[in-house]
Amino acid sequence: MKLRVFVTLKAGVLDPQGEAVRHALGALGFEGVNGVRQGKMIELDLAETDADKARAQAHDMCEKLLANPVIESYHIEQA
Known part of the structure; x- marks a missing residue:
């Protein structure tokens, strides 16, 4: 069975990578981006049915x- 796990920082935890992305988007001309939170997605392929x-x-x-x-x-979501 395939599952996807989405991991994000909790609210209130500083996200320096997200802030760097927000700043870079502004430098590329994308205005109006007030915040960016970065996370990760992990796909699991489990033998369990x-x-x-x-x-x-x-x-x-x-x-x-x-x-x-x-x-x-x-x-966690089913893929």
Whole structure:
């Protein structure tokens, strides 16, 4: 089963990469971009065929490795 995990910084956590992208967009002439938050998408191809079990595995992976739950949030979607 294929799942996608989207990891983003929690609200209130500074995002220097997002700010650099916002600044670069302004320098390229893209006006009106008030903010940019950068994240990551991870695609998992799991051998598990049961959707609930696959989602539970992905949740465990996020809590242990893929995301830092102190400063990041994540959500999981079926691909």
